[in-house]
Amino acid sequence: MTRKDDLTLAVDVIALAKFDTRVGITVPTTDTVKLTNGAVYLDAVYLYADMADSTGMAQNFDEIDAAKIVRAYLSAVTRVLKFRDGEIRSYDGDRVMAIFVGNDAATKAAKAALEIKWVVDNIVHEELDLLVSAYSKSTWNLSHRTGIDTGEAFIVRAGVRNANDLVSIGDAPNIAAKLSEEKYGRTMITQRVWDAMSYDTCFSSKGGKAMWTSPELKRVGTRVEEVRHSNWGWVVN
Structure with missing residues (x-):
């Protein structure tokens, strides 16, 4: 048989x-989805956290310091996501994707996103500024953006034996990924996510001030979505 064949x-x-196919209630792993033809329908919240201006980072730091910055960022973000019960299912360079399920999935994802904002600004940035001399001398500062959407996804396993991974197909993962690339705010959510969130994730406990903007119609890729954004941070003690 030829290679073409x-x-x-x-x-x-x-x-x-x-x-x-089957309907899932937990986030699948590669061990629970058959490579040949397995597929899972999953109602879930997707979160993408993407480090901002990685091109600028590459231009300002050598590979050693750049690696420290990326690893510190991903380590902190991953710890926040896991604490909030997010299941990590993808790393793509300096971007991480997590899936949340359950009745409070939107609340957990939103709290995770707000915590990530605070942690990036007040722990990761501050510690890098203190401990990595090249970072403290540079005008490039670590930042990020997070996108969240909710909906049904179709999860399959793609690739070949010993070189495969899960792939999520659907609006929710695509829109969440696109929102993490937008520059409206540090955290972007669809109105669908807002509608499913608990009150204390929408409004501050001090005075009931809204932590998110009013809904706005924004173009997200080729779609127009009703979205909200936030620059609030959820303090981690």
Whole structure:
């Protein structure tokens, strides 16, 4: 069999296969989704946290210091997400994706996003400024943006044996990823997420001040979505 035949056969097998689908209540792992034809429908909240201006970082630091910055950022963000019951399912350079499920998934995701904002500004930035001399001397400062959306996703396993991962297909993961690229605010959510959040995640406990802007119609990729943004931080003690 030629390489062309092998590639053609691989595509044909996938194109003709019937998915063995199920409805999930927990976030699947690669061990729980069959590589051949497994698929899971999951109602979930997707969160993407993306470090801002990675190009500027690469221009301002050598590979050692850049690696310290990225690792410090991802370590802190991941710890916040896991504390808030987010299931990490993807790292893409300096961007991390987490999935939240359950009745309070939107609240947990929003609190995680607000905590990430505070932690990045008040712990990661401050410690890098103190401990990494190249960072303290640079005009480039660590920042990030987080996007969140909720909805049903279709999760499959893609790749080949020993080189595969889960892929989430649907509006929620796509919109959350796009929102993490926008520059309206540090945290961006759809109105769908806001509607599912608890009161204390929407309004401050001090005076009931709204922590999010009023809903606005914004173009997100090729779609127009009703979104809110926030520059608030949730203090971590």
